[in-house]
Structure formats: structure tokens, C-alpha cells
Amino acid sequence: MTDKNLFQRRERAFGTGAPTFYDVPLELVRGEGIYLFDSDGNRYVDMYNNVESVGHGNPVVVEAMADQQRRLNVHSRYLHPGPVEFAERLAALHTADVESVVFTCSGSEANEVALQLVRTATGKRGIVCSNATYHGNTEALLQLVHAPHEPAACPEIRAIPFPETYRPLDPDHPGADAYLARLSEAIDSLERAGVGFAGVIFCSIFANEGLPDIPDGFMSRATDMVRAAGGLVIADEVQAGYGRAGTWWGYQSTQLTPDVVVTGKAMGNGLPLAAAAASKSLVDQFRSATHYFNTCAATPLQSAVGMAVLDVIEDEGLIAAASEVGAGLKEALSERRAGRDWIGDVRGRGLFIAVEMVTDSATKQPDRARAVELVNRLKDRGYLTSNAGAYSNVVKIRPPLVLSADQARGFIDAFDDVLDHIDG
Amino acid sequence: MTDKNLFQRRERAFGTGAPTFYDVPLELVRGEGIYLFDSDGNRYVDMYNNVESVGHGNPVVVEAMADQQRRLNVHSRYLHPGPVEFAERLAALHTADVESVVFTCSGSEANEVALQLVRTATGKRGIVCSNATYHGNTEALLQLVHAPHEPAACPEIRAIPFPETYRPLDPDHPGADAYLARLSEAIDSLERAGVGFAGVIFCSIFANEGLPDIPDGFMSRATDMVRAAGGLVIADEVQAGYGRAGTWWGYQSTQLTPDVVVTGKAMGNGLPLAAAAASKSLVDQFRSATHYFNTCAATPLQSAVGMAVLDVIEDEGLIAAASEVGAGLKEALSERRAGRDWIGDVRGRGLFIAVEMVTDSATKQPDRARAVELVNRLKDRGYLTSNAGAYSNVVKIRPPLVLSADQARGFIDAFDDVLDHIDG
Numbered sequence: 055m056t057d058k059n060l061f062q063r064r065e066r067a068f069g070t071g072a073p074t075f076y077d078v079p080l081e082l083v084r085g086e087g088i089y090l091f092d093s094d095g096n097r098y099v100d101m102y103n104n105v106e107s108v109g110h111g112n113p114v115v116v117e118a119m120a121d122q123q124r125r126l127n128v129h130s131r132y133l134h135p136g137p138v139e140f141a142e143r144l145a146a147l148h149t150a151d152v153e154s155v156v157f158t159c160s161g162s163e164a165n166e167v168a169l170q171l172v173r174t175a176t177g178k179r180g181i182v183c184s185n186a187t188y189h190g191n192t193e194a195l196l197q198l199v200h201a202p203h204e205p206a207a208c209p210e211i212r213a214i215p216f217p218e219t220y221r222p223l224d225p226d227h228p229g230a231d232a233y234l235a236r237l238s239e240a241i242d243s244l245e246r247a248g249v250g251f252a253g254v255i256f257c258s259i260f261a262n263e264g265l266p267d268i269p270d271g272f273m274s275r276a277t278d279m280v281r282a283a284g285g286l287v288i289a290d291e292v293q294a295g296y297g298r299a300g301t302w303w304g305y306q307s308t309q310l311t312p313d314v315v316v317t318g319k320a321m322g323n324g325l326p327l328a329a330a331a332a333s334k335s336l337v338d339q340f341r342s343a344t345h346y347f348n349t350c351a352a353t354p355l356q357s358a359v360g361m362a363v364l365d366v367i368e369d370e371g372l373i374a375a376a377s378e379v380g381a382g383l384k385e386a387l388s389e390r391r392a393g394r395d396w397i398g399d400v401r402g403r404g405l406f407i408a409v410e411m412v413t414d415s416a417t418k419q420p421d422r423a424r425a426v427e428l429v430n431r432l433k434d435r436g437y438l439t440s441n442a443g444a445y446s447n448v449v450k451i452r453p454p455l456v457l458s459a460d461q462a463r464g465f466i467d468a469f470d471d472v473l474d475h476i477d478g
Numbered sequence: 479m480t481d482k483n484l485f486q487r488r489e490r491a492f493g494t495g496a497p498t499f500y501d502v503p504l505e506l507v508r509g510e511g512i513y514l515f516d517s518d519g520n521r522y523v524d525m526y527n528n529v530e531s532v533g534h535g536n537p538v539v540v541e542a543m544a545d546q547q548r549r550l551n552v553h554s555r556y557l558h559p560g561p562v563e564f565a566e567r568l569a570a571l572h573t574a575d576v577e578s579v580v581f582t583c584s585g586s587e588a589n590e591v592a593l594q595l596v597r598t599a600t601g602k603r604g605i606v607c608s609n610a611t612y613h614g615n616t617e618a619l620l621q622l623v624h625a626p627h628e629p630a631a632c633p634e635i636r637a638i639p640f641p642e643t644y645r646p647l648d649p650d651h652p653g654a655d656a657y658l659a660r661l662s663e664a665i666d667s668l669e670r671a672g673v674g675f676a677g678v679i680f681c682s683i684f685a686n687e688g689l690p691d692i693p694d695g696f697m698s699r700a701t702d703m704v705r706a707a708g709g710l711v712i713a714d715e716v717q718a719g720y721g722r723a724g725t726w727w728g729y730q731s732t733q734l735t736p737d738v739v740v741t742g743k744a745m746g747n748g749l750p751l752a753a754a755a756a757s758k759s760l761v762d763q764f765r766s767a768t769h770y771f772n773t774c775a776a777t778p779l780q781s782a783v784g785m786a787v788l789d790v791i792e793d794e795g796l797i798a799a800a801s802e803v804g805a806g807l808k809e810a811l812s813e814r815r816a817g818r819d820w821i822g823d824v825r826g827r828g829l830f831i832a833v834e835m836v837t838d839s840a841t842k843q844p845d846r847a848r849a850v851e852l853v854n855r856l857k858d859r860g861y862l863t864s865n866a867g868a869y870s871n872v873v874k875i876r877p878p879l880v881l882s883a884d885q886a887r888g889f890i891d892a893f894d895d896v897l898d899h900i901d902g
């Protein structure tokens with residue numbers, strides 16, 4: 055039974071307004087694989103959580119965690135083979151030039167390291183980001199969120215429109231050119247202002263922006279432009295990485311070539327664990343300038359859990375599975391657009407799919423209320439999603455990588471039920 | 479056997495210069511209670527680590543961690559009684575006005591929240607800190623480290639000399655007045671510059687500064703001065719709290735009265751877990767202004783582990799024990815000053831003791847090399863410490879709270895052996 059006072063107690067214990075999901079928040083008590091169970095005994099298929107990517111309560115992860123915490127868990131100023139081996143394994147998984155790793159306890163901390171790293175290496179301060187992004191909750195990272203709305207208060211940041219084909223910046227000339235022109239202007243503006251240009255930070259798949267289809271050539275040409283201007287490219291892979299997009303790293307699916315790669319969320323299946331990785335030469339400069347230390351990062355516990363997650367992904371072939379199951383799911387969802395003018399677009403890569411709600415396909419006016427309605431109705435039918443995107447009008451489908459094809463079909467059935475209700 | 483290539487592999491995997499302890503870094507393989515074991519089978523008494531405060535491999539913590547990770551571990555936008563109950567227990571342990579808690583994954587993240595909280599509540603940006611402090615590794619927090627050396631680059635920060643009786647700021651008028659005058663000037667300077675004064679951030683026991691004996695009245699008068707100027711007081715309890723100083727919170731041992739309390743390290747016994755706590759009204763303002771969310775914080779895993787740590791501290795009476803064993807240890811170390819002009823001072827509270835090395839008691843010139851020598855010789859005798867303080871000339875003694883009186887006597891015997899060698 056739900057403790058009816060729990061929400062009120064929570065408002066006091068966390069402060070009023072700590073965020074919750076759904077019109078009626080869900081009290082969860084247990085998780086197993088793809089399933090979550092609430093306090094009334096209802097079972098849900100988790101179509102949302104990218105942290106518990108190898109499954110809720112995964113026994114390989116639980117055992118690695120308990121064994122290591124029992125044996126030894128200390129900070130990184132002693133030597134231990136675990137974090138070293140984990141860093142080596144991560145580096146070997148990259149096609150970008152990544153050799154050395156700075157472990158942290160959160161994606162925010164890792165993106166902080168990435169900013170400090172590119173600023174140290176270039177001796178410049180200016181960062182270009184997208185205008186509907188989120189990279190973390192520190193003051194330095196919140197500048198990236200605030201820049202589009204309060205540019206004068208964020209003199210070291212320039213936000214450019216995120217690249218997309220659905221609502222092209224220049225409808226008369228859709229494609230990468232208009233976005234690249236904005237990137238070029240942003241770089242020039244930072245240089246002219248005396249801030250200097252240190253680099254760009256992009257989510258490799260623009261997850262918070264709503265998973266746009268990216269105009270052909272934007273990512274590779276942006277990479278070239280940044281390098282030519284003396285800047286560095288940060289790929290935020292906190293959401294995009296770890297097989298989410300059907301490739302090990304999101305940047306491999308979008309032709310971004312990063313100098314710094316930031317990972318988090320899925321790395322620890324719930325244990326706080328994140329990292330910024332780059333060439334040894336870049337990390338050396340960062341280490342030398344900052345003497346960075348992070349008490350609970352690069353520990354035997356983080357590495358034991360982190361390597362258990364890698365083992366599961368590799369042993370169970372989860373990336374190929376995510377690619378295949380995700381493709382089927384995306385195709386099925388795309389078919390639901392037929393005869394429904396208000397499903398504006400279906401986009402995505404691997405097991406990360408966005409279904410965009412609009413008032414009509416001509417104006418493409420975002421319809422947040424419709425997305426919220428779908429999310430709540432799907433929950434009532436036992437499928438957990440959420441809404442997101444630049445206009446919060448996107449149903450965000452991002453299940454653990456262990457979702458089976460059968461479970462995906464079950465989701466489509468529930469989606470059809472909800473559509474029938476709305477159509478009716 | 480030690481992997482002889484481990485250090486070289488680590489330099490590549492972490493980048494050159496990732497910090498290590500001791501002239502010959504120690505490869506640890508196992509921990510149990512107060513003991514740590516290296517890869518050659520040697521046993522050490524841990525006289526340093528404040529994270530594994532209830533003992534290495536503590537079975538109550540291991541079991542709570544494994545059970546919860548097996549059952550459920552999800553982010554905080556669902557309801558779960560664990561984090562709510564944990565916040566309630568933490569709030570109840572405070573004598574300061576603390577009702578609501580913002581959980582994070584690291585002390586850095588929690589100090590970031592604290593800065594954002596006081597800046598949001600006051601609408602001002604200026605922060606006063608001490609001139610030999612460390613509160614975390616984000617850009618905003620590193621300003622507190624850089625302010626004494628590059629004040630022009632840190633316009634929102636004023637650093638004042640940390641209060642101490644050993645090397646008083648005004649030797650002709652020792653006591654709190656000289657330090658309070660600096661605090662007053664710093665506040666005025668922030669207001670005059672148009673930055674405005676948001677508050678102070680102090681470690682409640684000035685741990686990084688070298689655990690100074692604080693001039694009588696400084697903390698309480700500083701609190702009054704800050705409040706009178708419309709500012710808020712942040713107590714950084716990441717090192718000072720959780721029984722370390724022989725009281726639940728360091729501020730209770732130094733008469734600081736905080737508005738915001740930041741905790742970390744010992745909270746999770748190795749699990750990344752930290753928090754900023756304050757009155758509900760302050761946290762409400764922060765929540766409303768920032769919509770703060772932290773993916774791996776305020777989770778069932780954090781709360782299960784966090785409450786297991788509280789259980790052990792309470793069930794085993796570790797705070798009273800730390801107070802008693804620490805007092806004996808401090809007294810014994812103080813006695814070693816007799817006839818040794820180069821042991822300048824012995825200070826501390828509870829199980830946190832600083833032994834300050836100087837060239838001679840007249841000049842009090844810091845002798846870092848002597849501190850480093852002691853630390854390395856103590857390690858060779860099976861006792862792990864480190865050096866720290868404003869001049870890095872302090873032997874820092876800060877064992878897990880489970881240190882017994884017998885083990886403390888063993889440390890004194892080893893300390894005597896090292897002193898004999900140096901005296902000889």
C-alpha cells in the first residue's frame with residue numbers, strides 16, 4: 055500500500071517542488087530486468103530509464119558491487135589495478151583519439167572536467183553550445199542553459215540553434231549551411247569579444263533538443279570548422295553513449311569526431327559513475343594545471359561496477375540488440391503517423407526514439423499537452439515514458455538496452471490503445 | 479605481488495600526474511575495519527581515511543548496498559520512502575535550523591548547491607572564504623581556492639586569513655578581533671564593488687587550513703556579523719561532520735551557527751553520497767529557482783547505504799568513542815613535544831589531529847620536509863597518515879571512527895619509534 059503521506063513528507067524533506075513524474079506520481083518498490091513494480095503491486099515495462107541500462111537489479115552488477123565494497127573501496131591516491139584496467143577498457147572502445155580518462159561521480163562533474171580541459175588546453179574561455187541543451191547542474195554548466203535566454207549574463211558562452219531537418223532554420227535553404235553559418239558567427243563573436251574560442255560542447259545525438267534528424271554534413275563540417283579555429287570538440291555522451299544509439303558511442307552514429315568524450319548515467323547501472331576522456335596529451339595538460347582529485351571517483355568500487363556493466367553489454371550483445379529492437383520500434387511508431395496529422399515526426403537512433411506531438415503538420419506548432427496526455431495514459435497501461443525536447447512536446451522512449459522484441463511489440467499494442475482512445 | 483607496470487599503466491590511463499601518496503606509492507588490495515593490506519601482504523593501520531568512517535568493508539553497509547541495488551535503484555522523480563526517511567533522519571540530527579535536504583553525488587556538487595542556494599536566497603553573488611581553503615573541484619568552487627592568489631580574477635570572492643591562535647594575524651593583539659575586522663572589510667568590499675554579499679563558506683573546523691585553534695568568540699561573532707549584513711552562513715561539514723570532531727557536527731564543537739550545512743565523504747562509507755541541507759524556506763527558494771535534479775542522487779541506493787552508516791554510528795556509539803579515543807591520542811601526541819622544538823603544535827578535535835612541524839618554535843617556520851619524512855616513516859612502520867595544512871607541514875591524523883584505544887596506543891608506539899630515529 056502507498057503511504058498516503060509520502061508525497062507530503064517528501065515536500066518537507068526535499069523542499070517544495072523537487073521534480074516528480076506523472077500527474078499522479080508513482081511510488082516504486084522493486085525492479086527486475088525491464089520491469090518496475092509500484093507499491094500497489096502493479097507491474098510496468100520501463101521504456102524510459104537509461105541509467106539501469108543492463109536491467110534493474112542486474113545480478114552481475116549487484117555481485118560485483120557487493121564483492122568490491124566488501125573487499126576494498128578507497129580513494130585513488132593509492133594504487134589499484136581496477137580503475138586502471140577500467141580506463142584502458144574504455145579507451146579501447148573508442149574510435150576517437152581517446153587514451154586517458156578522468157573519472158568523476160556524475161555527468162555534471164565530468165562535463166565540468168571537459169570544460170576545464172578545453173579551456174586549459176586552448177588558454178581560451180569561450181564555449182559554443184546549442185540553444186536547447188542541458189549538460190549539468192553546476193554554475194559553469196548552467197551558463198550553457200541560460201545563454202540562449204540571458205546572453206549578456208553569459209559572456210563566455212554562445213548558443214546556436216540546434217541543427218534539425220524538421221523545422222529548418224532557413225526553410226528556403228534547408229540543410230547544414232545555415233547552422234554552420236551560425237557556428238562560424240559564434241566563434242567569431244567570441245574571438246572579437248576577447249573571450250577567445252575554446253571549443254564546442256554538443257550532445258552527440260542532441261538528446262535534450264529532441265533527437266533531431268541532423269542535416270547531412272553538419273557534424274563533420276562543424277568538427278572541421280572548430281579545429282580550424284583552434285578549438286576542441288566535446289561530445290557529451292552521458293545520454294548518447296554506451297550503446298544507446300545502436301553504436302558504442304553516439305558520435306559514431308552522427309559523424310562527430312570529438313577531442314573530449316563525456317560519459318555517465320549508464321556507466322554504473324545506478325552507481326554514481328561518470329568520466330571525461332581524451333588524448334593523453336590533453337589530459338596531461340589538465341592534470342598538470344588542476345591537480346584534479348575526486349574522493350569517491352576512480353575507486354575500486356566504481357571500476358568493479360563499471361567493468362561489470364561492460365561485461366554484460368559485451369556478453370549479452372546488447373548493442374546489436376538495441377540497434378535491431380530499436381529499428382523495429384521506430385518503424386512501428388512511424389507507421390502510426392498515417393492518418394494522424396498531430397504526430398508530427400518520429401525520430402531516433404537505436405533504443406532512443408522521439409515521437410513529436412504538434413497541433414497539425416502544416417504549422418508544426420508544438421503540442422506539449424498532447425505529449426503529456428500520452429505519457430500519462432501509457433503509464434496507466436503499464437508503460438513508463440516521459441516527455442522532453444526543446445518544446446517538451448516529444449514522447450521520449452529510451453528503455454534499458456535489455457528490452458526484447460516481444461516487449462517492444464507489447465509497447466506498440468499499448469500505444470495503439472492510447473491512440474484509439476485519442477482518435478475516438 | 480605488485481604489478482611493477484601498474485604505475486606506468488596508470489600514468490597512461492589517468493594522464494601523467496594523477497596524485498598519489500607516499501614516496502613509493504602503496505598498492506592496496508584489501509581492507510577490513512581499521513586495517514588495510516597491500517599487494518605484498520603487509521598490514522597497515524589506517525590513520526587517515528575519513529570516508530570509510532565506520533570501517534573498511536563494514537558488513538552492515540555492504541549488505542544494505544547489495545540488498546537495495548538488487549531490489550530497486552532508480553532516480554528521484556518517482557516516489558520512494560528511502561530518501562525521504564534518510565533526509566528526515568539527517569535533519570533530526572542537527573541543532574542548527576535544518577529541515578530539508580538536497581542530495582548530490584559528491585561534496586563538490588553539494589557545495590555547488592550551497593553556493594547557488596545562498597546566492598538565490600540573497601539575490602547577491604559575493605562569497606567570503608578563508609585564504610587556505612578547498613571546497614571542491616568545479617569552476618565556481620575553484621574560485622575559492624584561487625581568490626587569495628588571483629583576487630582580480632575572482633571578483634565575486636573575498637578570502638580572509640583563516641583564524642588561528644598559533645600564528646596570530648596581529649601578534650600584539652591576538653584573538654578574534656583582527657580576523658573579524660578582515661571579515662567586516664571583505665563584506666564591505668563586496669558591497670562597495672556592487673557584487674553584493676551573499677554569505678560565508680567555512681569548514682566548521684578549518685580542516686584544510688590545518689585544524690587551527692580558533693580564537694575565542696570568532697565563530698559566534700562572525701555568524702552574527704554575517705547575519706547583520708544580510709548574508710548566510712555555509713558550514714562545509716564534508717570533513718568536519720559525521721562524528722569526526724567528537725560531536726555529530728563540527729559546528730557544534732566550534733560555535734558556528736550555519737544556515738546551510740554541507741556533508742559528504744563519511745556519509746556513504748565509499749558510495750558517492752553528499753548533501754546540502756537548510757531550512758525548508760531556503761531550500762524551497764532554491765528548488766523554485768533552479769528545478770535542481772541529480773540523476774544518481776536521492777536514490778534508494780544512496781538512502782539505504784546512508785541510513786546503514788547512521789545505524790552503525792548510533793548502534794556502536796562511535797561518536798562518543800571518537801571523542802574519547804581522540805582525546806587520549808591528542809594528549810599522548812602533545813606530550814611528544816617535550817624536548818622537541820620542531821614539533822610546533824598539536825591540535826585537533828575528536829579523531830582529527832594535526833601535528834605541526836616547524837624548524838624551531840621561535841620562528842615557527844613551516845617544515846614541510848619533516849612532515850613528509852614522518853608520514854613516509856610511519857607508513858613503513860604500518861601506519862597510514864598524510865601531510866596537509868596551509869603549509870603542508872602538518873601530519874594529518876584522521877582514522878576511521880572505529881579506531882580502538884589499543885590501536886591508538888600502537889600508533890603512539892610507532893610514532894615514538896619514528897621520533898627516536900629522527901632524534902637519533
